[in-house]
Amino acid sequence: MNTKITIAIDGFSSTGKSTLAKQLAQQLGYIYVDTGAMYRAVAYFAMQNNIISATIFDKVALIAALPSIQLSFQFNPTLGFAEMFLNHENVESQIRTIEVSNYVSKIAEVSEVRAKLVEQQQEMGKNKGIVMDGRDIGTVVFPEADLKIFMTASAATRAQRRFAELQQKGDNVSYEAVLKNVEERDYIDTHREDSPLVIAADAIEIDNSSLNKEEQFAIVFDLVSQVIIK
Numbered sequence: 117m118n119t120k121i122t123i124a125i126d127g128f129s130s131t132g133k134s135t136l137a138k139q140l141a142q143q144l145g146y147i148y149v150d151t152g153a154m155y156r157a158v159a160y161f162a163m164q165n166n167i168i169s170a171t172i173f174d175k176v177a178l179i180a181a182l183p184s185i186q187l188s189f190q191f192n193p194t195l196g197f198a199e200m201f202l203n204h205e206n207v208e209s210q211i212r213t214i215e216v217s218n219y220v221s222k223i224a225e226v227s228e229v230r231a232k233l234v235e236q237q238q239e240m241g242k243n244k245g246i247v248m249d250g251r252d253i254g255t256v257v258f259p260e261a262d263l264k265i266f267m268t269a270s271a272a273t274r275a276q277r278r279f280a281e282l283q284q285k286g287d288n289v290s291y292e293a294v295l296k297n298v299e300e301r302d303y304i305d306t307h308r309e310d311s312p313l314v315i316a317a318d319a320i321e322i323d324n325s326s327l328n329k330e331e332q333f334a335i336v337f338d339l340v341s342q343v344i345i346k
């Protein structure tokens with residue numbers, strides 16, 4: 117029998133981390149956790165409760181509200197992945213809007229938010245057999261992960277992919293707005309004080325600007341196989 121491993125997938129926004137992580141988890145029969153969804157759900161909560169808007173960001177209120185934010189994932193067999201629930205409400209589609217994307221990096225800068233989510237993520241992965249994607253998985257959440265992947269692609273490539281996705285969902289947003297959001301999030305994610313997005317020393321970097329999903333999966337699955345049979 118194969119021993120179960122921990123796979124950490126980090127990288128810039130819209131590099132296709134979730135797609136890859138989902139495919140890997142499905143193939144291996146592992147749990148998949150999209151940690152970005154957790155930060156997005158907190159951002160959505162903050163928006164709903166007038167904690168964050170275009171003009172305000174009440175950090176004190178956010179920290180005070182943290183105990184009343186309950187996050188969970190529930191597997192949807194039709195979709196084949198776990199959806200994000202905030203206080204028992206399915207918020208999977210609400211957290212994917214451009215508005216949430218615009219606020220989420222600010223929310224993710226708050227150390228108290230990070231501490232709460234990291235603790236929950238470590239609990240989910242304590243028995244291994246997990247593929248987790250985010251920004252700090254290989255550096256902070258699972259520094260001892262068996263395999264660490266760091267995904268990159270040019271900002272224009274990533275914005276184009278995200279733009280196509282949003283258009284498909286009927287979101288009437290311009291390519292320029294998506295590119296601006298991608299660049300702003302890159303900046304905030306790499307410059308924040310607590311757990312900035314950095315490549316772990318032992319991570320394998322994959323630039324997928326010119327790789328399709330199948331090519332990328334084949335490369336990473338080969339890496340996984342090497343670790344599992346070691």
Ligand code: DC
Nearest residue numbers: 129151152155220224250251252301
């Ligand atoms: O992966 P994503 O684009 O859905 O993530 C949304 C935001 O959440 C991203 O801009 C930064 C933040 N994030 C984080 O700080 N740490 C993580 N582990 C995952 C996401």
